[in-house]
Amino acid sequence: AVSRGNGLVGNDITANVKTIKGLPEKLSSSVDLAVRGEIFLDKKDFEVYNTKMGNIYANPRNFAAGTIRRIKTEEVAAVPLKILCYDAYSSDLSADNARKIHDFLALNHFPMSPAIRFFQENSAPNSLFAPAPFWELSQYVEELLNKRQDFPYEIDGLVIKVSEYPLREELGYTARHPRWALAFKFESPQNESQVEDITIQIGRTGKVTPLALITPVQIAGSTVSRATLHNQDYINGLELSIGDKVLVSKRGDIIPAIEKVTEKSEHPLFQTPAACPACKTSFVTKGAHQFCPNPDCPERIREKLVYFVQTLDMENIGRSTVELLLNKGYIHNLSDFLDFDFGTLETETGFGPKKIALMRAGFEKSKKESFKTVLSALGLEEIGPKAIEILLDHGFNDVQSIQRAIQNESSDFFKTIHGIGETTALAIIRHFSDPEVLSLLDKLQLQGFQMRLEPSQNISLSTKLSDTLWVVTGSFASFQPRERALELIKQHGGRTASSVSKNTTHLLAGENAGSKLTKAQSLGIKIISEKEFLEMLG
């Protein structure tokens, strides 16, 4: 059993999970199966346990999360944790929808929430075992919204999912969420507090973010003392001043937010300062935000480094370690950090041999992170994980191939890649021509970080379409959504672009093709129909 972790890698918590009552240890048949569930504490069980322990725990959610990661399993066993399973993956069950999986889990005595319901079009109403008719879904949501307090455990909302797996696949994922699931969140609890001060923070990009420091207040089991104010416009919208009484909530039960001002103070409306408190450089305004434009600003350097170690998942090296290294002058920037010997810290209090060994191990382990992660970790402005993935998908396997494209192609080249627009294209050229970035990349390579996309990471079906640049227009019977055609082109070694140019080699034209077809014809570009395309790929 593993914890969710960052979505890819979690902690091994097998021994602890075994202490949870009600989870079957054996299945009735041998089957390759991965089950997902939520571990929690009942409200009542938490009350009883916490009273016994002298009320040291703030709320059941955090206590349960902490408990399951404990090292001493006998301690975990003493906590009346429960689990409800809600999903499973198996190649052996040949299930094409979640309902079949749900039935399998229930039959094998996995604890399931009795609140799970299935809804389906053309279903008979009120039948006992069949899914309820679709139109009853909204009714059921309403019903549960009213029953929130009746649940024995804390819930913050509901999730509605598409059951059919082929449909899920078609809907796919954004960078953060599946498109086949929706969350209904209950209104967050609120409490009143007062703004004691407003400070500003400088991010790694120089972005200025005002932050409200409020009189600590209890909201839904945690103490809230800080809340982001995003930017000056947001402050203006709230009409917020230091000293105001305010209503504070936890959005999604996690992130504190100032909802509104309930009582004004004498102070004037808060104004973001004109210059950076750290480096005295005047802020510049870009859209709704202000920025510290100084790349050597100590705040920016620090945040950049923190972003680097966190993105590369360097265990046992976090914000505070980075701050100590910078503040005590051990390092002055990311480049220094890459050369730093953690052994130097043995004279510092709080850094024993054990800690130093852990930091070294964390640094070494991060060298196994993918090239994509390494590039992400550099935090090049405008070049996030998605833009990097697009570049890698388009055959840019290493830094050198990107540099070659910058030198050999026209300045509009990157813009022709689907998913990369004007701004990102300019940023790519700017960053990968920047001597400072290039020397960092060299250093990373020397240190043994992954600096190439491993060929196996690319799903490749053939090279039939190599050295071609495709534009896709119109709609297709075989490719819905249209991105599927683009995917297929890439998997066969081709590149894709969003608009027709002189570089385009093929136009895949479906039904109702418009101006792109006309333009392609005028440029004499090869026009391929859906049928011809399928024949080409065999």
Add this chain to the structure above:
DNA sequence: GGCCTCCGTGATATTCGTAT
């Protein structure tokens, strides 16, 4: 006891693609 890291999650503005 204090510091550090890990863990879970939302909001906002900007950017991109596409329809008009």
Add this chain to the structure above:
DNA sequence: ATACGAATATCACGGAGGCC
């Protein structure tokens, strides 16, 4: 060229266990 919906980039918080 412009408008609009969708997606991305960036920023943010508190509690708990473990190491020093």
